[in-house]
Amino acid sequence: MSATDNIVSVRGVKRRYKMGDEEVWALAGVDLDIRRGEYLSIMGPSGSGKSTLFNMIGGLDRPTEGQVLMDGQDVRGMDVRQIAYLRCHKVGFIFQTFNLVEVMTAEQNVMLPMTFAGVTDGEASGRARMLLEKVGLGKRYDHRPAQLSGGQQQRVAIARSLANDPDLILADEPTGNLDLKTGEEIIKMLSKFTKEMGKTVISATHDDKMLAASDRVVYLVDGQITQIKTQAELDIKIGGIADRSTGAAH
Amino acid sequence: MTPMQQIAILPYRKVIAIAMRGLRFRLVKTFLVTCCIALALAFLTYILCSNGMTAHLADRASDALQQRLAREGMLDQLKSADKQSQTAWMLGIALLISFVGIVNAMLISVTERFREIGTMKCLGGLDSFIVKLYLIESLFQGVVGTVLGMVIGVILAYVEGVGRFGGDTWNLLPPGELAVLLVVTFGTGIVLTVAGALYPAWRAAKMEPVDAMRSEV
């Protein structure tokens, strides 16, 4: 497979944290190729290294060992302004805690990545309104995060993640702070838009009910990938999941 | 392979717009910090003005006023070295307190806003943008607080002057000297606030965006 088929390649990535004398290997050697346009879920118990892996892919953290290639380019070789470009243009982040800027309205939040990208205010505002319309918040563009429900805030975050039309959306437990129904709506919305726009999505979750949208599911335990399942394999498993004997062990 | 692209530097106009939005939203905090600066600067301006007036009593006051002050024994009292060093001390302490107040208020705002700062960095904000954001916020509060403080200080000094020296007050301070005095106070106010924001701004810029991703609040 040529490098361009994979939007992200993770090669032998290890990440060590030192806590006093103790060493924790948050990632203990991960190899993973993420295909352009796929919806990939990462499943794993708390502390298995999901967020650490995310941070590597999004250019928020650098590996202790190994390589992360974005579009074939090694993240480790990038300087601060190149990393910022990556975060701004190539990746859209969605967080568990929404992370909207509280002093800004929904519209201004969606405009922020475009402002960093040098887009003019008029153009950014137009695109922000369009994206908010798309996530069903067209009338709420002037509301601040505190005036929106959790589900609405996360929809603003989805709109914000699409602001600069990045190829990759990184969502770290996007439904972690939402009730089941709202969570399912968010996942549906996320997968619908990203499929429409041909985006790649990497999403972490605890909950196997959130896996329906995935093309592939990666299982992470103690900083290592234990298995990777395709949608077809998942369908079979979901049939057998009724007795709750499979799925993530947590 | 395409060459690696890098992010553009955000123009000051945009940074200012973002800073102003934050200041307006956190109005109470902005007001308190501005008042703290204004208070210290009012004190500084007042002391410098009224010292300046006293210093010119001998050469610029009318004969009538000089005779009256001499009769009341106020001339010596106003010029006594004790009083001068006492005011210098108070002045130093007032400036120090306001400096510490600014550093403290700014540091608190860094801790409170760690998620906001981290989020901005995740979205493509550079460290230099965060530094500028903090410096502009403090500069704005510094300018407003300083000007406000200077106005209050001058008014206080002249009100008190009129009470003590009557109509002569207006002639005591030569305009040139007053201008120099105001420039010096303005400069002190700005240096004080910007210096107070430097360390907090640096701390904010050094915050890891990873912290914004953390689920624990």
Ligand SMILES: Nc1ncnc2c1ncn2[C@@H]1O[C@H](COP(=O)(O)OP(=O)(O)OP(=O)(O)O)[C@@H](O)[C@H]1O
């Ligand atoms: N900054 C840090 N300092 C020290 N150890 C850390 C740090 N960040 C993560 N770790 C450790 O790395 C391991 C993996 O953490 P990570 O946050 O990636 O897990 P996770 O799978 O995202 O968990 P959760 O589902 O709870 O979010 C954990 O053992 C954690 O304690």
Ligand SMILES: [Mg+2]
């Ligand atoms: Mg996590």
